[in-house]
Amino acid sequence: MVSSKQKTDIVNNFGDNDKDTGKAEVxxxxxxxxxxxxxxxxxxxxxxxxxIRSLVKxxxxxxxxxxYLLKKDVNRYKAVIEKLGLRK
Incomplete structure (x- = not known):
């Protein structure tokens, strides 16, 4: 579980404002x-x-x-992948 401090940091880094939790990147x-x-x-x-089951979910x-993000906007998809380091 992510702590509230970590969550606010993530939302500030990936969202447009501090309450933008609905954005796909966030x-x-x-x-x-x-x-x-x-x-x-x-x-x-x-x-x-x-x-382990919750991890898989x-x-x-x-x-x-x-x-979804790949279908909507490839540039946003690539930015998220690069920023999170998901692909090698």
Missing amino acids: QIALLTSDIKNLQDHSAKHKKDYSS KVAQRRHLLN
Whole structure:
């Protein structure tokens, strides 16, 4: 779970203003930070299947948002990918 301080930092970095949480870029960035936290948790607790399931759901949700962004605006998609470091 992302703390409120981390959430405001992410929203300020990716959104137009501090309350712009509906933007696709902000949602992708929030999901990415949740995914990183769940990956760390899953590495320590290998048999915690409920958190592994939520990790898979969040990855799928981020993939759907990325596909939406790719269809809408390729430049915004590339900027998010580069800023978050999702592709190699």
